[in-house]
Amino acid sequence: MKRGKDETKSLWRRLNSLKNFPYFLIAPTVIIFVVFMVYPIVYSLILSFQEFKHGTYRFVGLKNYIVLFKDPIFYKALMNTFFYLIVQVPIMIGLALIIAVFVEEKYVKGKAFWRTSIFLPSITALVAYALVFKELFNGDYGLINYVISALGGDKVQWFYSKWPARFSIIISITWRWTGYNMIILLAGLQAIPESVYESAAIDGAGFWKKLTYITVPMVKPILLFTTITSTIGTLQLFDEPYVLTQGGPDYATITIGQYLYNNGFVYMNFGYASAIGYVMVFIIGILSVLQFKIKDN
Numbered sequence: 001m002k003r004g005k006d007e008t009k010s011l012w013r014r015l016n017s018l019k020n021f022p023y024f025l026i027a028p029t030v031i032i033f034v035v036f037m038v039y040p041i042v043y044s045l046i047l048s049f050q051e052f053k054h055g056t057y058r059f060v061g062l063k064n065y066i067v068l069f070k071d072p073i074f075y076k077a078l079m080n081t082f083f084y085l086i087v088q089v090p091i092m093i094g095l096a097l098i099i100a101v102f103v104e105e106k107y108v109k110g111k112a113f114w115r116t117s118i119f120l121p122s123i124t125a126l127v128a129y130a131l132v133f134k135e136l137f138n139g140d141y142g143l144i145n146y147v148i149s150a151l152g153g154d155k156v157q158w159f160y161s162k163w164p165a166r167f168s169i170i171i172s173i174t175w176r177w178t179g180y181n182m183i184i185l186l187a188g189l190q191a192i193p194e195s196v197y198e199s200a201a202i203d204g205a206g207f208w209k210k211l212t213y214i215t216v217p218m219v220k221p222i223l224l225f226t227t228i229t230s231t232i233g234t235l236q237l238f239d240e241p242y243v244l245t246q247g248g249p250d251y252a253t254i255t256i257g258q259y260l261y262n263n264g265f266v267y268m269n270f271g272y273a274s275a276i277g278y279v280m281v282f283i284i285g286i287l288s289v290l291q292f293k294i295k296d297n
Contacts, residue, residue, distance in 0.1 A: 044274045044277060044278070045274070045278065047270055047271050047274040048064055048065070048271060048274035048275040048277070048278050049061060049062070049064070049271075050271045051063065051064070051271050052268075052269070052270065052271060057271070060271070064271050064272050064274070064275035065275050065279075067272070068272065068275050068276060068279065073251055073254070073259065074256075074259060074276070076251045076252075076254060077251070077254045077255055077256045077258070077259040078256060080166070080241075080251075080252070080253060080254060080255055081234065081235055081237065081255045081256050081257075083166065084166075084169065084170060084173070084234050084237060084255070085231060085234045085235065087170060088170045088173055088174060088234065089227065089230045089231060089234055091170075091174060092173070092174045092177060092178050092181060092230060093181060093223065093226055093227055093230060095174065095178050096178050096179075096181035096182040096184075096185055096226065097182075097185055097215075097216075097219075097223070099118060099178065099182050100182045100185040100186045100189055101189065101211060101215060103115060103118075103182070103186065104186065104189050104190070115182075115183065115186065118178070118179040118182055119179040119180065119182065119183050120179065121175055121176045121177075121178075121179055122176055122177055122179050122180035124176070126239050126243060127243070129172075129175075129176065130172075130239075130240070130243040130244055133168070133171075133172050133244060134159075134244065137158035137159065137168050138158075139155060139156070139157040139158060139159070139160065140155075142158070144156075144158070145158075159244065159245050159248075159249075160248075160249055161249065162249060162250070162252035163252075165244075165245050165248070165249060165252055165253045166252060166253055168244065168245075169240050169241055169244060169245065169253055172240050172244060173234075173237070173240055176240075177230070177233070181226045181230065184222060184225070184226055185219060185222055185223070185226065187222070188218075188219040188221075188222035188223075189215065189219060191218075192214070192215070192218050192219070196214055196218075197210060197214065200213075200214055224291060224292075227291060228288055228291055231284070231287055231288070231291070232284055232288070235256065235257075235280060235283060235284050235287070236256075236257050236280070236284075237255045237256075237257050237258075238255065238257035238258050238261060241253045241254060241255050241258050242258050242261070247259075247262075256276065256279075256280050257280075259276060260273050260276040260277055260280070261273075263276060
């Protein structure tokens with residue numbers, strides 16, 4: 001037994017003495033990364049310049065991109081995606097920050113309960129919460145329409161009218177991801193020294209002045225991070241429109257992500273879908289750079 005252990009130790013010493021041994025250890029990770037990450041990205045780029053015809057792919061140059069920029073449905077999907085981005089992301093980040101600040105207040109009891117409760121929607125299964133929202137926003141017997149009727153208003157066909165359908169998507173996304181961003185912002189808030197707030201209170205600063213002049217500037221890097229990740233998530237939005245409205249009515253809620261899915265896995269037009277994907281990557285890159293520039297200024 002002892003001899004076997006000594007031989008094993010001796011083998012490890014010899015292996016560790018080899019210059020290339022560390023590369024041997026990381027090789028599996030690199031291979032998996034190349035096969036499942038790098039190769040699909042490169043192959044997708046090649047596909048964006050090809051078209052499937054007569055049972056084979058053939059090179060068509062920029063045809064997919066030219067057709068894409070003449071496609072009215074693509075522009076509808078782009079407009080809807082930017083509408084969600086411009087309206088929903090600021091509301092969600094603002095709510096997440098305010099909730100995080102209130103949860104961290106000294107007088108709030110049961111902080112762990114509130115943090116967990118607000119965070120739970122972000123780990124809820126999509127199908128489960130989609131079914132709940134379908135019932136809540138049901139045009140005939142949903143709770144939302146029941147409250148509207150009780151207040152003397154007319155029932156709204158949430159999933160069959162353009163603007164109500166868009167706002168139902170915004171509400172569902174905000175409900176799901178506000179808690180996730182709140183947890184990230186909480187980490188930033190907890191890093192702010194309590195003495196800073198105490199000094200501000202002595203100088204007569206109220207809640208809103210503390211929030212404006214202390215909290216927001218000191219969590220600015222965290223706010224930037226949550227804004228960038230939320231921007232990327234919104235530009236890739238697929239789940240909620242697909243499950244709640246299927247992109248309707250009349251493409252009123254379709255997003256770039258859903259349009260990419262339809263072309264790739266419904267119409268089996270992988271070249272065109274790849275072109276949409278790379279346009280999306282370009283837009284995400286531009287917006288990320290702009291957000292970093294705003295932060296630096």
